[in-house]
Amino acid sequence: MSGTQNQINTSLYEHFPDKIQIAVIGLGYVGLPLAVILGQKYSTIGFDIDYQRITELQNYTDSTHELTEPELREATNLVFTSNAEHIQxxxxxxxxxxxPIDRFKRPDLSYLLAASHTIGRILKKGDIVIYESTVYPGCTEGDCVPVLVKESGLIYNQDFFCGYSPERINPGDRSRPITSIKKVTSGSTPEIAEVVDQLYKSVITAGTFKATSIKVAEASKAIENAQRDVNISFMNELALLFDRLDIDTQDVLDAASTKWNFLNFRPGLVGGHCISVDPYYLLHKAESVGYYPQVLLSGRRINDQMGVYIANKVVKLMIKKGHRIEGSRVLVLGITYKENCSDIRNSKVVDLIKELEEYGITVDVWDPWASAEQVKEKFNLTLQQPSNRYEGIVLAVAHDSFLNTDIESLKLDDCVIYDVNGLLEKAKHTSRM
Structure with missing residues (x-):
């Protein structure tokens, strides 16, 4: 190791943790909880280009409903800004x-590269840049580092360093806060890997796992969600099969899950910013090296078609009950990508709604968790509380609040009730996944 390199590393250790200042770039479902726990211990700046988001956080309000006002106030060393000069x-x-992915299902690195440009312009000798965004293996050092180098004029792994620690946030799950989920860490040199690991270890009570390289850490995140995607696609394929055999899929899974080593995945709509997106990052990287993974591709194909399948199933059930399809009314309960969460990104419920509308059905959509403004802007759909009686009702998202919904008061005679997530007792639905 050169004398300059040794001097920089020694300086980093001397300044850790007493004099460090952290800037968290991006204050969504991942960045905000991280900024808050860091801000309880270190001088931390939360940065986001969304001025409205910064304003609400400065008033101790989180529109994603992941953190409460008292939790935001606990981060006494945390300030928020939308001005990049404040994080220098x-x-x-x-x-x-x-x-995210683009409309062709290719990785969209625009946010990641924009953040790298912003940081590169203010990067100083000795600084560390840690990426948490989900990417394909090699993205941090192959796509982001060159931007940092170009903008800063600094030398990578001599003047500045990088780390990668994949996010493991589970939106809507109050039982698993960020501090209770073990964190994978990595760094661009062994010394920096240790600094990054110690930083996270100081705020994550569940501990850390130091990966052997940045690429390994990137790959670990990619396969976490790809594995869930593939497993759920198998359950969805079984649901398609058992529907033709007139067997209740949930009954089959309840029976099979009595064996200790059965993996109890359930069929359903696979949306959101992780499980339905991350496999495409792995696919992109695989194809770039000439490998075409069949399991990943088949899993994505199955999961992407489930919204259309459910809509067609509901229509068939309505026909069996003697309903005239064109002009009928169907209520869809839930549009977020998962239960008890306000995130609507990549919601597959939209596929279900659009397919129902193709039949000439009037679809009412209600979701107490979702932002009506965001749903209108993103999907051109209007959220409204149920005010009619319906020929069909689809429980698309298993929000706890739907358990208290008086479905009986919303039914017309012979109403079809389709339960996507097994929320209702058997006697209260017509069919389920």
Missing amino acids: SATIYIVAVPT
Whole structure:
């Protein structure tokens, strides 16, 4: 190791943790909880380009409903800003911005690269940039680092360093806060890997796992959600089969799950920003090296068609009950991608709604968790509380609040009730996944 390299690393250790200042870039479902726990211990700046988001957080309000006002107030060392000049003093930058896919289902790195441009312009010698956004293996050092180098004029792993620690937030799950989920960490040199690991270990009570490289850490995140996607696709394929055999899929799974080593995945709509997106990042990287993974591709194909399948199933059930399809009314309960969560990104419920509308059905949509403005802007759909009586009702998302919904008061005679997530007792639905 050169004398300069040794001097920088020694300086980092000397300044850790007493004099470090952290900037968290992106304050969504991932960045905000992270900024809050860091802000309880370190001088932390939460940065987001969304001025409205910053304003609400400065008033201790979280529109995603992940954190309460008291929890936001606990981060006494945390301030929020939308001005990039205010994060110039940071020594550690943590990037937690979205990594979606485009309409062709290719990785969209625009947010990630924009954040890298912003940081690169203010990067200083000795700084560390840690990425948390889900990417394909090699993205941090192959796509982001060159931007940091170009913008800063600094030398990677001599003047500045990088780390990668994949996010493991579970939106809507109050039983698993960020501190209770073990964190994978990594760094661009062995010394930096240790610094990154110690940083997270100091705020994550569940502990950390130090990966052997940044690529390994990136790959670990990619396969976490790809594995769930494939397993759920198998359950969805079984649901398609058992429907033709006139067998209740949930009954089969209840029986099979009595064996200790049966993996109790359930069929359903696979949406959201992780499970329905991350496999495409792995697919992109695989194809770039000439490998075409069949299991990942088949799993995605099955899961992507389930919204249309459910809509067609509901229509067939309505026909059996003698309903005229065109002009009938169907109520869809839930539009977020998962239960007890306000996130509507990549919601597969939309596929279900659009397919029903193709039949000439009038579809009412209600979701107490979702933002009516965001749903209108994103999907051109209007949320409204149920005010009619319906020929069909689809429980698309298993929000706890729907358990208290008086479904009987919303039914017309011979109403079809389709339960996507097994929320209702058998006697209260017509069919389920």
